[in-house]
Amino acid sequence: xxxxxxxxxxxxxxxxxxxxxxxxxxxxxxxxxxxxxxxxxxxxxxxxxxxxxxxxxxxxxxxxxxxxxxxxxxxxxxxxxxxxxxxxxxxxxxxxxxxxxxxxxxxxxxxxxxxxxxxxxxxxxxxxxxxxxxxxxxxxxxxxxxxxxxxxxxxxxxxxxxxxxxxxxxxxxxxxxxxxxxxxxxxxxxxxxxxxxxxxxxxxxxxxxxxxxxxxxxxxxxxxxxxxxxxxxxxxxxxxxxxxxxxxxxxxxxxxxxxxxxxxxxxxxxxxxxxxxxxxxxxxxxxxxxxxxxxxxxxxxxxxxxxxxxxxxxxxxxxxxxxxxxxxxxxxxxxxxxxxxxxxxxxxxxxxxxx
Amino acid sequence: xxxxxxxxxxxxxxxxxxxxxxxxxxxxxxxxxxxxxxxxxxxxxxxxxxxxxxxxxxxxxxxxxxxxxxxxxxxxxxxxxxxxxxxxxxxxxxxxxxxxxxxxxxxxxxxxxxxxxxxxxxxxxxxxxxxxxxxxxxxxxxxxxxxxxxxxxxxxxxxxxxxxxxxxxxxxxxxxxxxxxxxxxxxxxxxxxxxxxxxxxxxxxxxxxxxxxxxxxxxxxxxxxxxxxxxxxxxxxxxxxxxxxxxxxxxxxxxxxxxxxxxxxxxxxxxxxxxxxxxxxxxxxxxxxxxxxxxxxxxxxxxxxxxxxxxxxxxxxxxxxxxxxxxxxxxxxxxxxxxxxxxxxxxxxxxxxxx
Numbered sequence: 001x002x003x004x005x006x007x008x009x010x011x012x013x014x015x016x017x018x019x020x021x022x023x024x025x026x027x028x029x030x031x032x033x034x035x036x037x038x039x040x041x042x043x044x045x046x047x048x049x050x051x052x053x054x055x056x057x058x059x060x061x062x063x064x065x066x067x068x069x070x071x072x073x074x075x076x077x078x079x080x081x082x083x084x085x086x087x088x089x090x091x092x093x094x095x096x097x098x099x100x101x102x103x104x105x106x107x108x109x110x111x112x113x114x115x116x117x118x119x120x121x122x123x124x125x126x127x128x129x130x131x132x133x134x135x136x137x138x139x140x141x142x143x144x145x146x147x148x149x150x151x152x153x154x155x156x157x158x159x160x161x162x163x164x165x166x167x168x169x170x171x172x173x174x175x176x177x178x179x180x181x182x183x184x185x186x187x188x189x190x191x192x193x194x195x196x197x198x199x200x201x202x203x204x205x206x207x208x209x210x211x212x213x214x215x216x217x218x219x220x221x222x223x224x225x226x227x228x229x230x231x232x233x234x235x236x237x238x239x240x241x242x243x244x245x246x247x248x249x250x251x252x253x254x255x256x257x258x259x260x261x262x263x264x265x266x267x268x269x270x271x272x273x274x275x276x277x278x279x280x281x282x283x284x285x286x287x288x289x290x291x292x293x294x295x296x297x298x299x300x301x302x303x304x305x306x307x308x309x310x311x312x313x314x315x316x317x318x319x320x321x322x323x324x325x326x327x328x329x330x331x332x333x334x335x336x337x338x339x340x341x342x343x344x345x346x347x348x349x350x351x352x353x354x355x
Numbered sequence: 356x357x358x359x360x361x362x363x364x365x366x367x368x369x370x371x372x373x374x375x376x377x378x379x380x381x382x383x384x385x386x387x388x389x390x391x392x393x394x395x396x397x398x399x400x401x402x403x404x405x406x407x408x409x410x411x412x413x414x415x416x417x418x419x420x421x422x423x424x425x426x427x428x429x430x431x432x433x434x435x436x437x438x439x440x441x442x443x444x445x446x447x448x449x450x451x452x453x454x455x456x457x458x459x460x461x462x463x464x465x466x467x468x469x470x471x472x473x474x475x476x477x478x479x480x481x482x483x484x485x486x487x488x489x490x491x492x493x494x495x496x497x498x499x500x501x502x503x504x505x506x507x508x509x510x511x512x513x514x515x516x517x518x519x520x521x522x523x524x525x526x527x528x529x530x531x532x533x534x535x536x537x538x539x540x541x542x543x544x545x546x547x548x549x550x551x552x553x554x555x556x557x558x559x560x561x562x563x564x565x566x567x568x569x570x571x572x573x574x575x576x577x578x579x580x581x582x583x584x585x586x587x588x589x590x591x592x593x594x595x596x597x598x599x600x601x602x603x604x605x606x607x608x609x610x611x612x613x614x615x616x617x618x619x620x621x622x623x624x625x626x627x628x629x630x631x632x633x634x635x636x637x638x639x640x641x642x643x644x645x646x647x648x649x650x651x652x653x654x655x656x657x658x659x660x661x662x663x664x665x666x667x668x669x670x671x672x673x674x675x676x677x678x679x680x681x682x683x684x685x686x687x688x689x690x691x692x693x694x695x696x697x698x699x700x701x702x703x704x705x706x707x708x709x710x
Contacts, residue, residue, distance in 0.1 A: 021661035158575075189667075192651070194549060194573035197659055200651075204664040215665030218549035218651060220513075220574040220607025224672035227609065252575025254582065255614055262613050296547070296555075296573060299654045304552055306376035309559040310570030312544075317579035 002163040002206055004049055005056070007128055012056045014044050017164055021205035032061030032080045039087040039094075042196065046165020047239045047275055048134050051093030054084045055127040058101040063120045070109050073116060077105060089287045090248055090316045092240040092277040097130060131167045137272040137330035138169035142178025145235070145270055145328035149179035149186060153232035156222055158191040159250035160202035161237025161270065171270040172235040173207065175328060180212055188214045189231060191222060193250060195295040195313065219252050226263040234260045238271035238327075245321030245338025246283030247271075251314050257323035266325040273329050276342060283318035291315045357518040357561055359404055360411070362483055367411045369399050372519060376560035387416030387435045394442040394449075397551065401520020402594045403489050403627055406448030409439045410482040413456040418475045425464050428471060432460060444642045445603055445671045447595040447632040452485060486522045492627040492685035493524035497533025500590070500625055500683035504534035504541060508587035511577055513546040514605035515557035516592025516625065526625040527590040528562065530683060535567055543569045544586060546577060548605060550650040550668065574607050581618040589615045593626035593682075600676030600693025601638030602626075606669050612678035621680040628684050631697060638673035646670045 003026075006013045011030040018041070019025045027043055029035045035057030038044055044053050061080035067073035081098050088094060104126045108119050149155060155176060162173030169177060180186055188207055192200035200216045207214040217225065225231055234256055240248040247253070247269050260267040280286055293311035297304060305311070327334040331348070334341040358381075361368045366385040373396070374380045382398055384390045390412030393399055399408050416435035422428035436453050443449060459481045463474050504510060510531060517528030524532060535541055543562055547555035555571045562569040572580070580586055589611055595603040602608070602624050615622040635641055648666035652659060660666070682689040686703070689696040 022658060190664075191575070192549070192659070194547070194575060200660045200664075205661040208661055208663045213665065215667055216651060216660050217667040218574070218606070220546070220549060220610055221667050221669065221672075223610030223613060224606065224669065225667070227672075251573070251579065255575055255578030255610065258578060258617050259610055259613055262617070296571060300657060302655060303377060304547070305555045305571050306560040306563055308563045309545075309555075310568065312570055312572040312576050312580070314576065314579065317576075317582075 001168050002209065004164050004167060005044055005053055007056055007124070007131070012053070012060055014038055014053070015164070016043050017045060017202060018043055021201050029057070029060065031064060032057045032084060035060060036083050036087050039084070045198070046160060047091035047093040047237065048166040048171065048272055049164070050088065050091050051097035051274060052127070052130050052134050052167055054094050055097040055101050055130050057084045058098060059120070059124040059127040062123050065116065067116060070114060070116065070119065074109070088289060090239045090289045093272070093274050096274045100130070101126060134167040134272065135169055138166050138171060138174040140330035141171055141270050141272070141328050142169065142174040144333050145175030145268065146178040146182050146184070148233070148266070148268060148326065148328070148333070149175060149184050150232040152185035154187045154189055154230055156189040156191065156231045156234045156256070157203060158199065158236050158253050158256050159193045160198040162203055162206045164202045164206055165237060171237045171272065173203065175235055175268070175270050176212065177210065186212065188212055189222070189225065190214055190216050191219045191252065191256070192216055193252065194219055198250070222256060223259050226259055226265060231265055233266050233268065235268040235270060238269050238275050239316055240280070240286050241269070241271060241276045241327065242280045242282050242286060243278045243339055243342065244282050245324060245327065245334070245336065246286070247319045247321070247324060248283060248286040248288070248316050249319065251317050254317040254319045257319045261323050267323055268326055268328060269324055270328040273331060276329070278342070283320060286318060288317070289315040356523050357564065359519050359522060360399055360408055362411055362479070362486070367408070367415055369393055369408070370519070371398050372400060372557060373398055376556050384412070384415065386419060387412045387439060390415060391438050391442050394439070400553070401515060402446035402448040402592065402630055403521040403526065404519070405443065405446050406452035406629060407482070407485050407489050407522055409449050410452040410456050410485050412439045413453065414475070414479040414482040417478050420471065422471060425469060425471065425474065429464070443644060445594045445644045448627070448629050451629045455485070456481060489522040489627065490524055493521050493526060493529040495685035496526055496625050496627070496683050497524065497529040499685070499688050500530030500623065501533040501537050501539070503588070503621070503623060503681065503683070503688070504530060504539050505587040507540035509542045509544055509585055511544040511546065511586045511589045511611070512558060513554065513591050513608050513611050514548045515553040517558055517561045519557045519561055520592060526592045526627065528558065530590055530623070530625050531567065532565065541567065543567055544577070544580065545569055545571050546574045546607065546611070547571055548607065549574055553605070577611060578614045581614055581620060586620055588621050588623065590623040590625060593624050593630050594671055595635070595641050596624070596626060596631045596682065597635045597637050597641060598633045598694055598697065599637050600679060600682065600689070600691065602674045602676070602679060603638060603641040603643070603671050604674065606672050609672040609674045612674045616678050622678055623681055623683060624679055625683040628686060633697070638675060641673060643672070644670040
């Protein structure tokens with residue numbers, strides 16, 4: 001199991017994803033501000049992992065508070081949540097996780113005579129439960145999605161929607177892992193995913209760690225490989241899915257989706273239900289984070305572009321639902337029309353227990 | 356004028372394109388083997404520039420020969436041509452230029468009593484004439500293509516089909532330059548063009564040199580910008596155009612072409628007639644160079660990918676002619692059906708003098 005993030009007695013421990021694939025370095029967050037910095041600097045990234053990281057950040061903030069009563073703690077609690085919510089704008093799992101922690105705190109705060117220690121214990125338990133749920137959701141996505149993967153062939157993925165983007169196992173890469181465990185002979189093509197190179201650095205690292213053969217390509221090579229018949233399916237994760245099925249995911253996902261449709265290749269999205277934002281009607285309502293220009297202009301300290309050039313660096317794009325063959329969740333597989341499919345699935349009992 | 360390559364009394368001088376955009380370093384080739392290395396190592400690149408470089412390499416080889424008679428020189432001449440032809444496989448301009456030098460040599464060799472000195476002078480003159488013709492062709496492409504560019508708006512280009520890919524002015528960037536000279540208000544989006552970053556390093560450098568506003572984006576960002584309506588036209592160069600209009604160009608071109616069509620954006624190719632290979636029926640017959648894996652796995656000395664990952668690194672792809680809105684040549688603008696259009700244009704007198 002790849003230790004993406006972990007609650008420990010000293011704080012929250014993160015595998016530093018900026019140092020992979022050549023160095024496995026761990027960073028210990030001992031305050032909620034540390035967790036916020038770690039999310040903002042992409043030491044941890046990936047929508048589900050960001051969500052659980054934020055929940056652990058809230059729990060860490062509560063456990064380290066000097067407040068002696070719930071009443072005096074309330075403003076501090078709000079600050080903790082606000083600071084963590086301000087780290088990154090696009091992944092809805094971040095806000096979902098913080099909201100869940102807020103609600104749990106509100107429930108606890110109404111209990112007469114409850115101590116800060118009991119609140120801290122309960123919120124720590126809540127965050128750890130979310131950690132376990134995340135892994136269970138990934139395994140359930142794998143079970144639902146495995147049959148959609150080719151029995152043998154090559155699957156393209158973009159960015160990293162793997163163990164490193166979750167608490168373990170992965171969403172898109174979890175589906176690939178589940179298919180491989182069920183005997184499918186799958187090779188993975190990993191888009192390198194500029195500018196942050198999550199595919200080259202993270203996806204290749206974690207799949208090779210599991211002995212799944214992986215080939216890295218520059219993002220601009222997938223089209224030609226599709227035309228040559230070398231790609232049988234595409235699967236990616238998501239940072240936010242609107243109520244109509246539009247998918248926000250790592251920049252470049254939309255282009256891959258268009259190319260997949262042009263070549264008759266199925267395009268799958270794997271994401272936990274917490275990524276679905278029913279309050280946002282369409283992809284047009286999803287805020288897209290702009291990252292610093294330096295991620296594009298420099299590699300480490302080496303400047304790539306001339307002085308004076310403008311720079312684009314949106315971290316995400318939106319893929320309209322018409323390009324999405326199916327959305328794989330822990331509850332099951334959604335197909336268009338997605339609004340209706342989500343509505344129907346919400347009416348069913350959840351297939352994954354939250355305990 | 357950007358001094359991409361130049362015949363000098365000491366040899367052929369090249370602007371080292373591996374050092375741009377931060378350093379302007381020149382390399383002097385004093386033998387045909389030097390020229391071959393310079394082409395192979397992409398110190399000079401771009402189909403038209405490669406063609407003229409090879410012609411100058413032939414002239415240089417002839418001028419430096421110790422042979423005293425045409426008869427004893429013939430095997431050496433063949434070697435010179437063969438070494439230069441073996442440098443890169445995809446750009447047909449290379450073979451076209453060497454063939455033109457072979458034919459000129461063959462003509463000269465039949466003249467009774469001709470000296471090596473006269474042959475050398477004539478071949479040097481031929482190579483310099485090709486240099487001048489290349490610039491004239493770029494200017495003519497600019498004149499033909501300018502009216503296809505938007506009066507105001509953003510034009511996307513991929514790789515570098517500019518002054519640095521030719522003897523000056525450029526093919527695709529020549530059309531942009533010509534439009535700007537005619538008063539069009541054009542911003543350029545330059546795909547950074549992994550793995551060699553010709554867009555980030557070269558296109559941005561040479562356009563900013565001419566005060567044309569240029570924004571660099573990662574290759575995977577163009578799709579989203581197209582969907583947002585931020586791109587009005589695409590123009591690229593070509594390394595080889597088959598008889599049916601299929602276009603081999605820098606890897607990633609095909610994906611851009613598919614995306615342009617999906618968004619109703621015109622997709623133009625600008626290339627001199629020497630890029631058209633009537634002997635190759637379709638794009639399937641164009642050999643695609645595979646470049647070393649290290650261009651993808653490393654940036655300078657820093658390794659990006661884990662050990663054990665497979666690597667794809669095709670240098671070019673093929674865009675089927677159905678995605679090409681028009682091909683801009685120095686003789687005029689070709690539109691589908693391309694085989695017929697090429698046939699008709701060949702029947703017309705050339706609009707660009709070769710003198």
